[in-house]
Amino acid sequence: MSMLHTVNKSPFERNTLVSCLGHATAGSAILLIEDGVYGALEGTAHSDLLRGALADHSVYVLGPDLNARGMTDDQVIEGVSVVDYGGFVDLTEKHEKVQAWL
Amino acid sequence: MSMLHTVNKSPFERNTLVSCLGHATAGSAILLIEDGVYGALEGTAHSDLLRGALADHSVYVLGPDLNARGMTDDQVIEGVSVVDYGGFVDLTEKHEKVQAWL
Amino acid sequence: MSEPWEEEGPGTVKKFMYVNRKAPYGTIYALESLEVVLIAAAFEQDVSMAFLDDGVYQLKKGQDTKGIGQKNFSPTYRALEGYDVEKLYVEAESLAERGLSEDDLLVPVEVMSREALAELMNEQEVILSF
Amino acid sequence: MSEPWEEEGPGTVKKFMYVNRKAPYGTIYALESLEVVLIAAAFEQDVSMAFLDDGVYQLKKGQDTKGIGQKNFSPTYRALEGYDVEKLYVEAESLAERGLSEDDLLVPVEVMSREALAELMNEQEVILSF
Amino acid sequence: MKYGILVNEGPYQHQASDTAYQFAKAVLDKGHELYRVFFYHDGVNNGTRFAVPPQDDRKIAELWSQMAEAHGTDLVVCIAAAQRRGLLDEGEAKRQGKDGNNIAPGFRISGLGQLIEAGIQCDRLVVFGD
Amino acid sequence: MKYGILVNEGPYQHQASDTAYQFAKAVLDKGHELYRVFFYHDGVNNGTRFAVPPQDDRKIAELWSQMAEAHGTDLVVCIAAAQRRGLLDEGEAKRQGKDGNNIAPGFRISGLGQLIEAGIQCDRLVVFGD
Numbered sequence: 001m002s003m004l005h006t007v008n009k010s011p012f013e014r015n016t017l018v019s020c021l022g023h024a025t026a027g028s029a030i031l032l033i034e035d036g037v038y039g040a041l042e043g044t045a046h047s048d049l050l051r052g053a054l055a056d057h058s059v060y061v062l063g064p065d066l067n068a069r070g071m072t073d074d075q076v077i078e079g080v081s082v083v084d085y086g087g088f089v090d091l092t093e094k095h096e097k098v099q100a101w102l
Numbered sequence: 103m104s105m106l107h108t109v110n111k112s113p114f115e116r117n118t119l120v121s122c123l124g125h126a127t128a129g130s131a132i133l134l135i136e137d138g139v140y141g142a143l144e145g146t147a148h149s150d151l152l153r154g155a156l157a158d159h160s161v162y163v164l165g166p167d168l169n170a171r172g173m174t175d176d177q178v179i180e181g182v183s184v185v186d187y188g189g190f191v192d193l194t195e196k197h198e199k200v201q202a203w204l
Numbered sequence: 205m206s207e208p209w210e211e212e213g214p215g216t217v218k219k220f221m222y223v224n225r226k227a228p229y230g231t232i233y234a235l236e237s238l239e240v241v242l243i244a245a246a247f248e249q250d251v252s253m254a255f256l257d258d259g260v261y262q263l264k265k266g267q268d269t270k271g272i273g274q275k276n277f278s279p280t281y282r283a284l285e286g287y288d289v290e291k292l293y294v295e296a297e298s299l300a301e302r303g304l305s306e307d308d309l310l311v312p313v314e315v316m317s318r319e320a321l322a323e324l325m326n327e328q329e330v331i332l333s334f
Numbered sequence: 335m336s337e338p339w340e341e342e343g344p345g346t347v348k349k350f351m352y353v354n355r356k357a358p359y360g361t362i363y364a365l366e367s368l369e370v371v372l373i374a375a376a377f378e379q380d381v382s383m384a385f386l387d388d389g390v391y392q393l394k395k396g397q398d399t400k401g402i403g404q405k406n407f408s409p410t411y412r413a414l415e416g417y418d419v420e421k422l423y424v425e426a427e428s429l430a431e432r433g434l435s436e437d438d439l440l441v442p443v444e445v446m447s448r449e450a451l452a453e454l455m456n457e458q459e460v461i462l463s464f
Numbered sequence: 465m466k467y468g469i470l471v472n473e474g475p476y477q478h479q480a481s482d483t484a485y486q487f488a489k490a491v492l493d494k495g496h497e498l499y500r501v502f503f504y505h506d507g508v509n510n511g512t513r514f515a516v517p518p519q520d521d522r523k524i525a526e527l528w529s530q531m532a533e534a535h536g537t538d539l540v541v542c543i544a545a546a547q548r549r550g551l552l553d554e555g556e557a558k559r560q561g562k563d564g565n566n567i568a569p570g571f572r573i574s575g576l577g578q579l580i581e582a583g584i585q586c587d588r589l590v591v592f593g594d
Numbered sequence: 595m596k597y598g599i600l601v602n603e604g605p606y607q608h609q610a611s612d613t614a615y616q617f618a619k620a621v622l623d624k625g626h627e628l629y630r631v632f633f634y635h636d637g638v639n640n641g642t643r644f645a646v647p648p649q650d651d652r653k654i655a656e657l658w659s660q661m662a663e664a665h666g667t668d669l670v671v672c673i674a675a676a677q678r679r680g681l682l683d684e685g686e687a688k689r690q691g692k693d694g695n696n697i698a699p700g701f702r703i704s705g706l707g708q709l710i711e712a713g714i715q716c717d718r719l720v721v722f723g724d
Binding site: 008009010012013034035038041042043044045047063064065067068069070071072084 | 356357358359360361387388391394395396397398399400401402404406408431432433438
Binding site: 474475476477505506509512513514515516517518521525544547548549550551552557560562563564565566 | 604642646655677678681690692695
């Protein structure tokens with residue numbers, strides 16, 4: 001069974017992204033939402049963290065949250081897919097369960 | 103002028119203790135309250151962080167918060183002083199201003 | 205002996221996991237999560253609780269909340285067994301980082317590695333986090 | 335030219351610093367902090383705003399909130415000058431960690447080192463954090 | 465597919481209820497069934513009809529109420545969490561001897577069992593919080 | 595010495611208002627003057643008289659009300675934050691066309707200027723939040 005993990009906090013502020021990545025089994029998907037989208041950006045002190053996760057996980061970022069924060073799709077780490085709320089729903093449909101890392 | 107810094111979050115969960123220590127100038131005081139008290143404990147992965155701060159700062163921890171969480175005074179890093187709410191007030195009196203690291 | 209609801213076939217009994225990652229008292233999540241688990245017990249589901257990150261602090265022995273004016277709800281963890289909530293999983297790495305061992309905990313639990321806990325999470329059908 | 339309140343002696347004009355450490359939109363602190371600053375301007379105090387840690391994201395250019403259903407309040411930072419709030423300090427280390435530079439910010443600011451900002455905080459009389 | 469949603473935070477302070485609302489809308493737009501939205505912890509504060517947000521801001525409680533009106537969405541506020549935080553309907557106000565109530569149209573107050581039931585009945589339960 | 599206190603979070607969800615209350619009590623016990631407690635952000639929810647916490651839990655709004663009654667403590671709820679979150683007094687309810695109000699005794703609703711004024715007038719302003 002495959003899992004979708006959501007992370008909604010900045011990796012600069014909290015340990016949730018690190019904790020999520022430490023517990024996400026290979027093949028599970030990760031979606032960054034709200035302040036979690038900062039974790040998807042290229043060129044930050046935490047970019048390597050997420051880049052490393054791309055080997056074992058499909059990683060997504062919520063576009064509306066990205067744009068709200070003044071970031072565009074081309075600032076996202078290569079290999080991370082941008083989705084909208086409909087895409088978020090599709091991801092929850094595709095994966096049997098969702099774990100929110102709050 | 104000397105400053106009292108308060109930190110109310112666990113160093114395992116958030117970056118506030120690190121940020122506080124990065125900005126507290128020599129001679130300022132640091133008081134750990136609420137979930138911040140975990141940062142004052144001996145034998146954790148973050149103990150060295152606070153131990154290092156003792157050279158330049160007086161560090162205090164709120165006893166009632168410590169006890170609520172099942173910790174006793176003797177589990178606190180050597181050099182950290184335990185205070186009660188009255189002691190908290192005294193610290194704010196002694197230092198000209200208070201900065202809460204929220 | 206199997207209980208009647210276990211024979212009602214798939215869909216009736218689901219694997220519920222309550223994930224506890226937050227320290228007690230600083231926020232209400234630990235207490236209100238426990239309130240959910242107590243109610244959930246009546247629904248005869250396959251319930252487990254996971255304690256990781258600062259959530260392991262919820263189970264620390266010797267909590268004394270008189271000084272902060274809040275109620276000490278930690279004895280409730282001991283009452284869980286009476287509600288047939290018996291699967292309490294605690295992450296070994298989270299304990300170690302905090303200098304805690306199984307002896308520091310107020311209830312019997314199963315300590316397991318991060319890897320094993322991750323696998324267990326993967327087997328759940330409903331994961332509730334607060 | 336000195337303003338009349340500056341001659342009323344000590345105690346009348348205090349150094350107020352508003353410390354912004356949180357990202358916008360995920361929580362309301364950035365917006366409601368700005369609302370305090372706008373009101374504070376009428377009190378003719380010595381006001382400054384510090385942006386550090388995720389607070390630097392508040393000043394990121396190009397915010398477009400249509401997709402999340404919230405109001406884009408970032409233009410308000412540009413209005414601060416009209417309220418005589420002109421001291422906006424941004425921490426260089428916080429920008430660098432986030433791969434940002436002064437060009438990414440929507441208002442003119444003074445970028446300074448963590449050390450210099452720490453000294454500046456030390457000189458304040460009232461520090462408000464949200 | 466049948467969806468349940470859990471909202472752990474109040475409106476405005478955290479983005480959780482905004483995201484939950486946008487997600488709920490997308491669930492409905494895609495033709496899925498939205499079985500229930502359960503409001504727990506400070507999430508109960510989404511259900512107040514007393515809020516008067518600024519003209520140019522979104523009206524979160526009203527948005528939920530409109531969803532309930534348009535789609536028959538079941539918006540359930542946890543009774544225990546609501547009692548702690550002061551959200552009342554007419555029946556609760558009477559029982560508790562309070563002189564008024566503040567629940568918004570389309571919301572109802574009920575027990576935590578409604579959350580567990582959503583977990584059992586729904587294909588997916590999605591949690592939004594801090 | 596003259597103290598001001600700022601409370602940024604609502605009751606129960608975060609410990610902030612508990613700590614602020616204990617601190618305020620200690621300020622009074624030591625014979626200092628408590629000039630004002632200002633409730634901002636979700637802090638406004640401390641001022642509801644509709645809350646009915648469990649029998650064995652502390653009654654946070656009542657504790658504040660009792661402090662105001664016993665010591666004349668000025669408990670000020672920010673009007674803008676209160677409007678967003680649904681805390682009303684009689685005058686506000688009338689102005690906004692709402693059919694009731696929920697403010698607890700001893701609290702009053704006023705503007706953010708009251709916070710700035712506390713910063714100017716007090717020797718110390720202490721902030722409690724998340």
